[in-house]
Amino acid sequence: MNLDDVPLTWVKAFLGGGMIGLAASIFLLTVGRVAGVSGIVGGLLKPAMGDIGWRVWFILGLLFGGILAWLVVPAAFDVSMHRPLPFLVVAGVLVGFGTRLGQGCTSGHGVCGLSRFSVRSLVATVTFIASGVVTVALFGGGS
Amino acid sequence: MKSGTKVGLSAFGSGVLFALGLSVAGMTQPSKVIGFLDFFGSWDPTLAFVMLGAIGVHFGLLRRIVRRRAPLFEVKFRLPNRNEVDARLLVGSALFGVGWGLGGICPGPAIVALGTGALPFVAFFVAMVAGMIVFRGFDDSMKRRRSESKSP
Numbered sequence: 469m470n471l472d473d474v475p476l477t478w479v480k481a482f483l484g485g486g487m488i489g490l491a492a493s494i495f496l497l498t499v500g501r502v503a504g505v506s507g508i509v510g511g512l513l514k515p516a517m518g519d520i521g522w523r524v525w526f527i528l529g530l531l532f533g534g535i536l537a538w539l540v541v542p543a544a545f546d547v548s549m550h551r552p553l554p555f556l557v558v559a560g561v562l563v564g565f566g567t568r569l570g571q572g573c574t575s576g577h578g579v580c581g582l583s584r585f586s587v588r589s590l591v592a593t594v595t596f597i598a599s600g601v602v603t604v605a606l607f608g609g610g611s
Numbered sequence: 612m613k614s615g616t617k618v619g620l621s622a623f624g625s626g627v628l629f630a631l632g633l634s635v636a637g638m639t640q641p642s643k644v645i646g647f648l649d650f651f652g653s654w655d656p657t658l659a660f661v662m663l664g665a666i667g668v669h670f671g672l673l674r675r676i677v678r679r680r681a682p683l684f685e686v687k688f689r690l691p692n693r694n695e696v697d698a699r700l701l702v703g704s705a706l707f708g709v710g711w712g713l714g715g716i717c718p719g720p721a722i723v724a725l726g727t728g729a730l731p732f733v734a735f736f737v738a739m740v741a742g743m744i745v746f747r748g749f750d751d752s753m754k755r756r757r758s759e760s761k762s763p
Contacts, residue, residue: 477637481657484636485664491629492665493672498621500682501689503629505718510743525619527722529626535726536627537634546640547729555713560721560735562710564742567718568750570703571691574717575629577704578662583669584690591696596708600648603712609649 492580495526504576505530506567555607570596617684630723636661639724641715648712710742 492503499522508523537544551559567573570592572581577596581589637643637657646655681687711717716724716735724732 477643477657478660481636481660482664484632484634484638485661485666486668487628487632487635487664488661489632489665489668489670489672491625491632492669493676494621494628495625496673496682496688497676497679498625498683498685499618500685500687502691503625505722506743509718509722509740510746513740513743513747521615522618522622525622526626526629529623529628530630530719530722531626531725532623533627533630534634534639534723537631537639537723538726541634542727544634544637544639545724545727545729545732546642547727547731551641551714551731553731553734556716556731556735557738559710559714559716560738561742561745562706563714563716563718563721563735564710564739564744565746565749566703566705566707566710566742568703568743568746570700570705570707572704573707573719574711575719579665579669581691582662583666583673586691587694588691588696588700592700592704595701595704596711597648599705599708600712601650603709604645604648605651607713609645609652 488575488579489583492575492583496580502576502580504572504580506564506573507571507576510568566596614684621684629719632665633720633723636664638717638720644715644717645712648715 495501495503501522503526508526511519512523512527563573570577572589572592574596577586577589577592582593633639638661643655643657646653647658649655676682677688677690707717714735716732718739721732721736721739725736
């Protein structure tokens with residue numbers, strides 16, 4: 469296969485994925501925890517002594533990195549979404565409730581859990597991708 | 612430097628790199644995510660490459676890291692060690708998938724995209740936190756019911 473035939477978005481996806489994996493690794497090496505975003509946010513809603521600082525700093529890092537990316541490459545953000553607002557509100561509630569009940573999201577189960585060969589994370593990842601596929605099949609895709 | 616400061620700085624740095632990775636990977640573009648889930652329509656495999664890159668790097672480094680007795684700035688590793696697949700895992704992940712398919716946004720990008728200040732992202736984030744708060748109430752009432760049924 470000729471390298472020129474590989475779409476740039478795939479290369480960027482692979483590199484960006486690598487950065488995500490590296491970030492999760494640095495987090496594990498230094499703080500010793502799973503870089504699962506839903507769990508880190510959710511834990512703040514029931515704050516326990518001595519369990520707040522690292523969560524807040526990680527979230528501030530996400531926010532800061534997001535602002536940085538937005539300033540440098542605004543095209544990386546798809547602000548004119550095709551989904552109407554009520555869809556997004558229902559989606560948000562389901563994502564918040566579901567990730568807490570299932571104890572993980574794309575980062576905690578999908579990246580960190582699968583890297584540890586966790587059976588729970590494999591089941592979770594297959595489940596949320598499958599229900600996502602069914603949802604998009606019912607409500608329509610992107611284009 | 613105090614160990615709390617080191618933990619904070621490491622967590623912040625990891626968060627920044629994580630956010631930049633999500634942005635480079637295209638995860639802050641809901642259309643790409645929905646395209647990946649559009650398996651029976653015009654499938655966009657981009658997200659598979661994100662997973663491949665992320666798991667490839669993390670899997671390789673993780674095995675070296677957990678060989679240590681402890682992480683650099685904390686006393687021990689705190690990794691999930693449960694193995695059983697229960698109804699909560701299945702139902703929760705299924706609900707998450709429905710929301711993911713509807714919005715094309717998962718929790719990481721929901722926070723990263725707040726920087727845009729764009730209404731759709733802000734609305735999604737607020738709704739997501741609301742969903743987590745609803746879960747807390749649900750979880751608390753389940754626990755109460757369980758302890759009530761145990762004590763006569």
